[in-house]
Amino acid sequence: MTTTHINTNSIQDYMQTLGKQARAASRAMAKVDTATKNQALLAIATAIRREAPALRAANQLDLAAAKAAGMEVAMLDRLALSDRAIATMAEGLEQIARLSDPIGEISNMKYRPSGIQVGQMRVPLGVIGIIYEARPNVTVDAAGLCIKSGNATILRGGSEAINCNRALANLVKEGLRNAGLPEQAVQVVDTTDRAAVGALITMPEYVDVIVPRGGKGLIERLMREATVPMIKHLDGICHVYIDDKADLQKAVDIGFNAKCHRYGTCNTMETLLVAEAIAPQVLPLLAERYVTEKVELRCDQQAAQILHAYPHLAMAHETDWSTEYLAPILSVKIVADMAAAIEHINHFSSKHTESIITEDYSRAMAFLREVDSASVMVNASTRFADGFEYGLGAEIGISNDKLHARGPVGLEGLTSLKYVVFGHGEIRQ
Amino acid sequence: MTTTHINTNSIQDYMQTLGKQARAASRAMAKVDTATKNQALLAIATAIRREAPALRAANQLDLAAAKAAGMEVAMLDRLALSDRAIATMAEGLEQIARLSDPIGEISNMKYRPSGIQVGQMRVPLGVIGIIYEARPNVTVDAAGLCIKSGNATILRGGSEAINCNRALANLVKEGLRNAGLPEQAVQVVDTTDRAAVGALITMPEYVDVIVPRGGKGLIERLMREATVPMIKHLDGICHVYIDDKADLQKAVDIGFNAKCHRYGTCNTMETLLVAEAIAPQVLPLLAERYVTEKVELRCDQQAAQILHAYPHLAMAHETDWSTEYLAPILSVKIVADMAAAIEHINHFSSKHTESIITEDYSRAMAFLREVDSASVMVNASTRFADGFEYGLGAEIGISNDKLHARGPVGLEGLTSLKYVVFGHGEIRQ
Known part of the structure; x- marks a missing residue:
């Protein structure tokens, strides 16, 4: 079909058709055995490797159009499909094929006084809609995860990648x-x-859940308009709290790693909270590390006094505590104690990932329990909040929601549990 | 406050105030230990027993107003609070106090190659909004489940129970x-x-999830308007499929029990599917049972031929396959085989509960896997689909949704899993 002359009514009809087809396919996918799903994944990987030149050609069309439309360099980088990126897509599918199949697993079968045996079976959600930016690798990655988890999927990638996505769609179908x-x-x-x-x-x-992968603007629009439930990721305003019982070396290593390992990721620390009693010791040590990366430190009054000689010092404004910089900038605040740190976190955090640095057992346990975020850590860098680091084997996204799935979402996040009952003719008395 | 002269703006403000207070209370509730939560539950039970006369008086006010307004008898029955009903409310709280506390449980802690140890901790959802009809017992039941699961709750019961709910609210607060x-x-x-x-x-x-407990009309309204996620229960169009490899006795016992044990419950069978090869044997036996309860059988052509002498026979119309009768009426359809039964079920069922009667192992396993409903059974009555029968110890509702919770929802359905990481100073390489 041509894509430029469709009016909105036709679009509605077209999407309804995709929806009906997806629903029908989802019924078939739910009962496919593991070997067949893996065969499909490996066949797609083979087709992608074989068609690398054609994929690159399609990608060139997209890149040329995007450049002509003035797309910025960072976006062009994500749109570009190198030979290496194509090989990585194929390897990703092979990796998904090696993961255990979550579907059909039965757990907790228990006999009840009535005589029935009750447990739960893991089943696909059904139809997953995935909305993402102009990143062709997501097309393959998401398709692979949905196939392995027995779901049907409707993929809506950024329009700048349309030629490449069409080419990939054909290989997936093959x-x-x-x-x-x-x-x-x-x-x-x-x-x-x-x-x-x-x-x-x-x-x-026709669609059981939407997984949006994109910027905050996209997600906020979807939140206003969607009537389908979403597994969504808004932003990552992650905190590290250095307790006065912290090991100084761990505090400095983690404080540096959580900010400077990568700036553009959602699990990067954006605010550092430091207990008053340890701030005069730990902040100068941290500053020695941050200065090597020219990290701007936006400090509250107390922190600024300690760091007055730091070359990239700024005063924090109230808005800094709720800003995701995604840049070599860090807001720094001195707090009286752990309780004040938890209060700050539960107020300002985006409920993504927070870490306490402490050697105190009771405080570590209280922090784990009381901080209301998807990942809560003791003496570890926030950068570990990631599906691969957590051992999920794959990641379809990260959820800031509380229902269904929190934090990194792997294959299991695309499934649900239904009850199964083994009876022997039991009737209710 | 008086309740009759609030305009819509004030209602908005009032609800916002409740929301803010609930959010603050939820933070406190999340860290309360098990013994303290149980103490509150038992204290409420004591207060309810002590104030039985005052509760009955408040209930009399509600009943008088409802009668004057012409409420129908079935509704009046649910609104009425007998001494027995009051005792049952108190016992319900004591039962919730005896359940294990789901909060804080840590599972699946595993070491990763990086050195961190990752697992999940069960935590409260936060603030639960519960919307229900004029049934005072739900006020106490829902309050108890939310307290035990460490959540704050905002309860909105049917307006006809307002006096009684106010009185109960005071006892809960006490x-x-x-x-x-x-x-x-x-x-x-x-x-x-x-x-x-x-x-x-x-x-x-301010509200993390809404649990509506009410008729289909209420739920459909909420689905159109809600921006807060819901754990919702629409209706129960439950099926029993009698396979041609069924044990006749089990088929007749379960076919009778699933329909006639209680008519008004959502796990009651509404459609009976019978394999062609066994229909001439099993339908006359079932008819002998149904006739004792004057069950109307709405049959397709083939079933009607077999049951032509049945005194309460009617022809099924297309709408019958998607009707929840909640009455001594049953639609009956002959199907070629299990595949046809599953196709009918996945098309017409409300995804609540379905049961196959068969002695065939492979068919039993296929039915369990392929039927896309919250509860799928082999050789058991659909009437077992219930939080107490499943051993959940309590039930806040039944979910037809696929995300988060399917089927009977107990304490665990009011919780979520967050990731916890035990580190030793690890940083991301």
Whole structure:
């Protein structure tokens, strides 16, 4: 189909058709055995390796159009598909094939006084809608995770990647066919019209959950409009709290790593909280590390006094405590004690990841329990909050939500538990 | 406060105030230890027993007003608070006190190659909004479950029970005070204005999840308007499929029990599917049982031929397959085989509970896997789909949703898992 002349009514019809097809395919996918799903994944990987030149050509079309439209360099980098990136996509699928299949696992089967035996079976969610930016690797990654978890998926990538996504969609369909699976288990939305997103997030009859992967602006729009539930990730305002019972070396190592290992990631520390009693010792040591990376320190009054000689010092404003810098900038605040740190965190954090540095057992336990974030750590860098580091084997996204899944979401996050009952003719008395 | 002269703006403000107070109380509740929560539950039970006469008096006010307003008898029955019902409320709280505390449980702690140890901790959801009909016992039941699971709750019961709910709210607050817990952990919405519901379901900043307990009309309204996620129960169009490899006795016992044990419950069978090959044997046996209860059988063509002499026979219309009768009526359909039964179920069922009657191992396993409902059973009555029968110890509701919780929802459904990391100074390489 051509994509430029579709009006909004046709888009609605088109998306409804994708939805119906996805729902039908999801029923078939739910009962596919592990070997067949793995066969499809490996066949897609093979097709991607074989068609690397064609994929690069399609990507060149996208890149040329994006450059002409004035796309900024960082975005162009994510859109570009190198030979290395193509190989990584194929390896990613092979890795997903090696993961255990979560579907059909039965747990907690227990006999009840009535005689029935009750437990739970892990099952696919059904149809997953994934909305993401112009990053072709997400197309393959998301398709792979949905296939392995027995779901059907509708993929809506950034319009700047449309040529590459079309080419990838064909290879995914080839792999599904190869394994005897329905092609419509993975459908790439083949229009750049934004009305397609509006339709996708308002078809609860065909779509069971939306996983948005994109900037805060996209997510906030979806939150206003979606009637389909979402597994969503807003932002990462992560904190490290250095307790006065901290080991100084751990505090300095983690305080530096959590900020400077990578600036653009959501699990990067954005605010450092330091207990009053240890601040005069630890802040100068940390400053010696931060200065090597020219990190700007936005300090409260007390911290600024201690760090008055630091060359990249600024005063923190109230807005700093709720800003995700994604840059070599860190807000620094002195707090009276752990209770004050927890209060600050539960007020300002985006509930992503927080870490306490302490050698005190009771405080470590209290921090773990009382901080209301998806990941809470003791003596570890916030940068570990990641599906691969946690051993999930894969990651479809990170959730700031509380229902269903918190934190890194792997294959299991794309599944649900239903109750199963083994009876022997029991009736209710 | 008086409840009759509040305008919509004031209602918004009032609900915002409740929301803020609930959020603050939820932080305190999340860290309360098990013994203290149990102390509060037992203190509320004591207060309820002590104040039985006052509760009955408040209930009399509600009943008189409801009768004057022409409430129908079935509703009046649910509104009425007998001495027995009051004792049952108190016993319910004592039972909740005896359940294990789900909060703080840490599971699956595993060492990762980086050196960190990662697992998950069970934590409260935060603030639960519960919207229900004029049934005072739900006020106490829901308050008890939320207290035990470390959540704060805002309760909005049917306006016809307002006097009784106010009286109960005071006793709940007394119990919370007695244990040193914040009174605002349980707040009863003290206005009968319907705008309060609209406000409650659109404050995601203060309310983490809505649990509606009411008719389909209420739920459908909430689905259109809510911006807070819901754990919702729509309806129960439950199926029993009698396979041609069924044991006849089990088929007849379960077919009768699933329909006739109680008519008004959501786990009651509404459609009976029978394999063609066994229908001539099993349907006449079942008819002998159904006739004793004057069950109307709405049959497809084939079933009607077999049951032509049945005194309460009717022809099924297409709408019957998607009707929840909640009455001594059953739709009956002959299907070619299990595949046809599963197709019918996955199309018409409300994804609540379905049961297969068969002695065939492979079919039993396939039915369990392929039927996409919250509870799937083999050789057991659908009437077992219930939090108490499943051993959850309590039930806040039943979920037809796929995200978060499916089927009967107990204490665990009011909790979530966050990741916890025990480190030793690890940084990300």
